[in-house]
Amino acid sequence: MIRTNITIGLFGFGVVGQGLHAVLERTPGLRARIGRIAVKDRNKARSLPAELFTFDKQDLLDDPSLDVIVELIDNADEAYIIVKQALLNGKAVVTANKKMLAEHLPELIELQRSTGTPLLYEAAACASLPVIRNLEEYYDTDLLDSVEGIINGSTNYILTAMNRDGQPYADALAKAQRLGFAESNPALDVEGLDARNKLVLLLAHAFGLVTGPEELLAVGIDCLSPLATAYAREQGLAIKLVAEARRLPNGIIAAAVLPTLVAPSHELANVHDEFNGLVTQSGFADRQFFLGRGAGAFPTASAVLSDLSALTYGYRYEYKKIQQNAHLSLAPDAAEVDVLVTFEDEANVPDESDFTVVHEQLRSAQRGNYLIGTIGLGQLARATWLRLPGVCVVRLACPLRAASQAVGARPAIETELVNEISR
Template structure:
C-alpha cells in the first residue's frame, strides 16, 4: 500500500504541540513534517525559527502545501471553526479537542461523509490509550456489553493524592496544577465535564449512539465531602471518577459520569496518579483492560502521532455501528444504582427519591449520610443533587449485597 506524505498545519504550540514536534523529530520513518504553526501570542518566546509561525489561521488552512491540519488549541469554539473549514477544504484533520467534538459530533460526522475527508481524534479520548480505533475496529462484530473507566488523568491524580497521601482536595489540586496535570482553571476536569465529553466519543464508537453531552448525568469530584472520604477509608474502598456506559436488557443504554467507590481487587482501583484505565466487557472477548498515561505532552502527542500514521495509509472512521444501531437510545429510567449521599442539614427529604435505603447516619459534628438504591433518571432530576453540602458517590455492587444481608435498616446516630 502506498503511503501518503503528510505536510502539517499545526494549530497550537503549547505543551502538546511542542510534544508533537519533538515526537516527530524522533520518528523519521513517519512521512510527516510540520510546515506551518498557527499561534495567537505574538510576544511569546518560542524554540523554533519565527518563519514557522503565523498569526492568521487562513495562512495554514489555505496553504496548498498543507494537506493535514492538526488542531491542539484550548478554545473549543475556535477549534470548531478551524476543523469545519479544513474539512470543507478537503484537508484531513487530527484533533485532541474533546469539548469541541462532543458539542458538534453529529455535524462533524455528517461533514466527513459529505466531503469524504477524514477526521481522527484518538488523543481526545484517553491520551495514550488506543481506545477509539479499538472500539471502532476490533469490536466491530463483537457485541459490547459495557465500557467503564477512568478517563480523566487530572482528577485521577487528585484522588490518588487525597487517598494515598491524605491531602485535602485543594492541596491535591494545587499539586496537579503545578505538575501540569490540571489547568489553571480546573473546572472542566473536577466537575466531570472533560470525562463527560470523552464519554460522548466512547458511546459513538462503542455502541453507535450519538448523544449531546448535556444528556449525560455528570457529577464531578469538586463536592466530595470529608465524610464520604472517611466512609471509603473505613471500608477499605478506593474513590475514583468513573465514566460508564452499559447495555440494558431492553436494548437501551445507561451512561453517566460519577465518583465511585471501588473494592481493592477491582482493576480500576489500582490505576494511580495521571493514568487512565478502561475496561470493556463483551459477549465474545469477555473482559479486557486498557491502561496508560492519561495526561502529559508525550502521551497525548503519541496518540496524535498514531492518527497521523493512520492517515498516511488512508484510514478514516467508518462509524458502521451508527447504521447498525439507529434505534438505540439512552434509557436512564430503566436502570438503578446504589449510592452514598452525604449532606448537611436541610436535605432530609432526599430519602423520598430512593426506592430502597440501606444505611443512615446522623452526626451534628460530621454531617449525615445515607446509602440506598435510586433510579438513574431519578438521581439526574433530583433537586438536591446540586445543592450546597451534598456529595454523591456510587457504591460497588458487592457492598450493596453486604448491606442488603442485614436483617433490617440500620440507623446510627452519633452525638
C-alpha cells in the first residue's frame, strides 16, 4: 500500500530514537511524523513534550492513527512481542533489532506473508550501509558467490585501536565504551554474537538461506592473544572480525564469524574505527565493496529513514531467493578453514586429531605455544578446546572453502615470530 503521509509509533527514545527524531525534522519532504513514543523509564528527562510519551505499549499498538511502528529498543524479547503484534494488527514495522530478527526470522517471514504487512530492517544489518535492499534487489537474479565483511562497528573500533594505535585490548575496549561504541556489558559485540545475528540476515537476503544463529560458528575478539597479534604484525597483516558466507559446490553454503588475518591489498584492511565494510562477489557483477559507518545515532537513523521512505511507495521484501535457492543448505562439515591457534599451557593444547592437516607448531615455555593447521568448520565448532581459557583462534588470510581443497603447508614463522615476541 502506497502511503503519502506516515504517522509513526516509536518504541524507544534512546540514542537512535533521538537520532531518528532529528533526521525527520530535517527531512520534511518525507511527510513522516512521530505520533507517539513508548518508553520504559518514567524518571528520565525528555527533550520533547510529555504528552507525546507513554509507558504502555498498547497505546501505540492499538492506536488506529499510527500506521507504522518503528521499534528501537534494546530488549530482543520485548521487541519480538511488539513486532509480532504490530504485524498481526496490520501495522507496517521498521526495526533495528538484529538479535530479535535472527532468533525469529522464519516466523517473521511467514507473518509478513500471511498478513501482507511489511517488516523492514535495513538498520539491523550494517547501520548506514544499504546492504539488505541491495542484496534483495540489485542481486535479485545475479548469482552471488560470497559475502564477507566487517559488520560490527564496536569490535572494529577496538581492533583499530589495538593495531593502529598499539593499545592493549582492555584499554581499547574501555575507550570504545566511553565513546558509546560498546555497551557497559560488551559481550554481544566482542564475543562475535552481534556479527553472527547480522550474518543470519545476510544469508537470507544474499542466498535465500534461512537459518538460526545457533547454527553458525562465532568466535570473537575477547580471547585474542599477544602471540596472535604479534604474528599479525610480523606478517604485515591486520586482524579483523570478519563474517563470511560462501557458496561451495553441490549447493552448500559455508558461513562463520572469525577473527581473520587480512592482507593489505584486501578491501577490508582499510576499514577502520567504527566503520563497516562488505565485499560481495557475484557471477555477473564481479566484486563490489560497500563502506560506511556501522555505529552511531545518525548512521543508524539514516537506515531507518530509508526504510520509512520505502514504505511510502509500498516496498516490502519479497524473499525471492528462498524459492530460487531451495536446494541450498548450510553444511559446516563440508567446509574447512586454515587457522592459527595459540594456547597458554599444555592443559589447553588443541587436539591434533581434530585437524585435517597440521602445517606447523611450536611449544615453548619461553616463546609461547601455537599451532597452524587446516580444520573442518564443523569440527572447529565442536572442538572442546575452542572455548578453554587461554586459547586464541585466528583465521589465516584465505576464504572458507570446500573440504576437498586443502592448501599446502604455510610459510615457517618461528624465527620471525620469536624475535617479535622477545622485543
